[in-house]
Amino acid sequence: MSEWQAIPERVAPANTIGAVGWLRSNLFGSWRDAALTLIALYLIYNLLEVAIGWGFINATFSGSDRAACLKETQGACWAFIDAKFGQFIYGRYLEAERWRVDLVMAALVLGLVPLLIPRAPFKRVNVLLMILVFPPFAFFLLVGGWFGLAEVPTADWGGLLVTLVVAITGIALSLPLGILLALGRRSDMPIVQSLCVGFIEIFRGVPLITVLFMASVMLPLFLPDGVNFDKLLRCLIGVTLFSAAYMAEVVRGGLQAIARGQYEAAAALGLGFWKTTALITMPQALKIVIPGIVNTFIGLFKDTTLVLIIGLFDLLGIIQFNFTDATWATPETHITGYVFAAAMFWVFCFAMSRYSIFMENRLATGHETRNAK
Amino acid sequence: MTETLTPPNSPMISMTQVNKWFGTFHVLRDINLRVTEGEKIVICGPSGSGKSTLIRCINQLEHHQEGDIEIEGKPISPDATDMEVIRRDVGMVFQQFNLFPHMSVLENCTLAPQWVRGIGQAEAEKRARHFLERVRIPDQADKFPGQLSGGQQQRVAIARALCMQPRIMLFDEPTSALDPEMIKEVLDVMVELANDGMTMICVTHEMGFAREVADRIIFMDEGQIVEENTPTEFFENPANERTRLFLSQIFQH
Ligand SMILES: Nc1ncnc2c1ncn2[C@@H]1O[C@H](COP(=O)(O)OP(=O)(O)O)[C@@H](O)[C@H]1O
Ligand SMILES: [Mg+2]
Numbered sequence: 232m233s234e235w236q237a238i239p240e241r242v243a244p245a246n247t248i249g250a251v252g253w254l255r256s257n258l259f260g261s262w263r264d265a266a267l268t269l270i271a272l273y274l275i276y277n278l279l280e281v282a283i284g285w286g287f288i289n290a291t292f293s294g295s296d297r298a299a300c301l302k303e304t305q306g307a308c309w310a311f312i313d314a315k316f317g318q319f320i321y322g323r324y325l326e327a328e329r330w331r332v333d334l335v336m337a338a339l340v341l342g343l344v345p346l347l348i349p350r351a352p353f354k355r356v357n358v359l360l361m362i363l364v365f366p367p368f369a370f371f372l373l374v375g376g377w378f379g380l381a382e383v384p385t386a387d388w389g390g391l392l393v394t395l396v397v398a399i400t401g402i403a404l405s406l407p408l409g410i411l412l413a414l415g416r417r418s419d420m421p422i423v424q425s426l427c428v429g430f431i432e433i434f435r436g437v438p439l440i441t442v443l444f445m446a447s448v449m450l451p452l453f454l455p456d457g458v459n460f461d462k463l464l465r466c467l468i469g470v471t472l473f474s475a476a477y478m479a480e481v482v483r484g485g486l487q488a489i490a491r492g493q494y495e496a497a498a499a500l501g502l503g504f505w506k507t508t509a510l511i512t513m514p515q516a517l518k519i520v521i522p523g524i525v526n527t528f529i530g531l532f533k534d535t536t537l538v539l540i541i542g543l544f545d546l547l548g549i550i551q552f553n554f555t556d557a558t559w560a561t562p563e564t565h566i567t568g569y570v571f572a573a574a575m576f577w578v579f580c581f582a583m584s585r586y587s588i589f590m591e592n593r594l595a596t597g598h599e600t601r602n603a604k
Numbered sequence: 605m606t607e608t609l610t611p612p613n614s615p616m617i618s619m620t621q622v623n624k625w626f627g628t629f630h631v632l633r634d635i636n637l638r639v640t641e642g643e644k645i646v647i648c649g650p651s652g653s654g655k656s657t658l659i660r661c662i663n664q665l666e667h668h669q670e671g672d673i674e675i676e677g678k679p680i681s682p683d684a685t686d687m688e689v690i691r692r693d694v695g696m697v698f699q700q701f702n703l704f705p706h707m708s709v710l711e712n713c714t715l716a717p718q719w720v721r722g723i724g725q726a727e728a729e730k731r732a733r734h735f736l737e738r739v740r741i742p743d744q745a746d747k748f749p750g751q752l753s754g755g756q757q758q759r760v761a762i763a764r765a766l767c768m769q770p771r772i773m774l775f776d777e778p779t780s781a782l783d784p785e786m787i788k789e790v791l792d793v794m795v796e797l798a799n800d801g802m803t804m805i806c807v808t809h810e811m812g813f814a815r816e817v818a819d820r821i822i823f824m825d826e827g828q829i830v831e832e833n834t835p836t837e838f839f840e841n842p843a844n845e846r847t848r849l850f851l852s853q854i855f856q857h
């Protein structure tokens with residue numbers, strides 16, 4: 232028998248590593264890949280040329296009325312956005328009181344950012360502040376009528392303010408409600424189970440517009456005369472219940488994916504139902520369905536535009552409303568407004584998407600098949 | 605026959621005329637079993653003979669429909685709080701490890717002592733490190749289960765159960781899902797545990813282990829206890845024809 236010889240380590244072939252290797256394997260692997268790469272590059276170039284021409288080179292950035300935007304070449308009328316910016320953000324919220332909205336937004340950012348950074352300290356205090364202190368703080372400050380603050384009726388709220396109030400409330404409430412509904416649907420108790428199934432199927436089976444319309448038009452009919460609660464509040468309830476139904480099914484999907492062995496191991500250690508749920512199964516289920524949860528959040532964020540149907544002016548609604556302003560009637564106003572609205576929505580939704588991918592990768596513990604990208 | 609085998613002190617586990625059905629399928633039939641403190645019982649038998657179901661009835665992961673089960677003299681019922689109390693004192697190790705993949709090895713071991721026994725975090729970690737040392741993986745405490753080999757995972761599972769300081773340990777084919785070279789490291793840990801005097805019931809087909817540590821071997825077939833015997837008698841001179849056939853199948857190779 233010949234003696235065993237160790238083979239010395241060798242460097243990988245030069246054209247399979249580094250930048251050249253990357254280009255070869257990803258973009259120019261074969262003649263077909265190379266052709267597709269070139270076609271794609273050509274298309275991207277054309278798109279960029281049009282976008283930059285319209286959005287920057289031929290665009291109007293300042294001006295006090297439509298005259299500034301009436302030009303030979305087509306270009307965005309950013310002056311329109313500039314002139315209406317206050318309305319787009321605050322709606323008809325009294326100008327002298329807008330600092331209150333700014334303060335609430337600042338508090339939100341200040342409270343949320345450290346919460347979203349896993350390494351930031353004082354998580355427990357931070358969570359408690361955001362759950363217990365922030366909501367009443369925001370409520371009293373935005374609504375007013377206390378401590379000498381002028382009351383700003385919610386009917387005057389509008390723009391991004393309404394979009395964010397509806398979206399954030401919906402997001403913050405639909406997740407816990409959805410979790411409870413999902414647990415209820417999986418429960419062994421027949422009454423709890425049927426109530427949850429009924430709730431989920433009813434809210435998931437009707438369009439959001441119907442829910443909003445009912446919340447705004449039908450609900451008051453059932454309430455005694457004189458009892459009239461706020462339109463925005465009714466809308467918040469409608470949106471929350473609607474997304475909770477979707478959320479419940481997303482969460483249930485995660486729970487279904489948890490192996491029976493996890494429940495058994497927890498039970499064998501003496502953990503009861505609630506501890507098993509809170510410590511073992513729900514954290515794993517939620518981690519699995521992060522993409523689905525964020526998908527629902529993003530859907531909800533964009534669905535806030537439907538509040539227009541019951542007479543609330545969210546960001547998109549108020550932009551559209553301003554199209555009717557004769558001072559700014561130009562061929563470019565509509566498209567500029569829509570592009571602006573799209574960009575604003577996209578920024579928020581894309582941020583949620585990136586954050587969810589960051590969390591997915593951070594929570595990975597070595598048994599996932601692939602990194603999230 | 606069983607009378608002479610059972611030591612006279614009071615039983616840790618006693619099953620009397622236990623019967624269980626899955627729907628209409630009669631999976632456990634008239635099971636009688638007594639295990640005294642410090643005894644090591646090995647259960648073997650063909651697949652589907654009800655071995656897992658039997659030991660899962662002991663900590664009530666499965667509920668029996670007829671007969672009585674007593675743990676340390678206390679009768680058990682499918683009442684939820686009752687079950688949780690019993691499960692604290694009965695540790696279980698599964699074929700598929702069933703570690704919690706979202707927690708580190710250390711957290712797997714400290715979870716139940718903290719949340720079920722109510723001991724402090726520092727104390728729980730001290731205990732966890734002690735048992736991880738005993739199963740010889742103290743250096744893996746901060747890894748996640750997904751980063752460990754099967755043998756290491758199963759040893760963590762044993763440490764996790766031991767951290768509850770159970771009075772009884774149940775093993776359901778703890779080495780069946782392992783590659784051959786990892787079986788020994790798990791069996792070594794189990795042998796040590798047996799030598800320390802733990803009351804153990806092991807479902808296993810590791811006959812070397814059975815010969816070394818078992819006080820009694822139980823052979824099951826079709827939901828019944830066919831034979832209950834000392835290891836020497838069981839291997840040299842089985843009382844039952846069915847046992848003989850089973851042994852000849854295992855030792856064929
Ligand atoms: N949850 C269950 N529902 C219905 N049948 C089951 C269930 N669990 C086990 N069985 C059946 O009961 C029998 C005994 O199972 P088990 O105790 O797991 O056997 P063993 O561990 O000896 O292989 C098998 O036929 C199996 O298919
Ligand atoms: Mg089995």
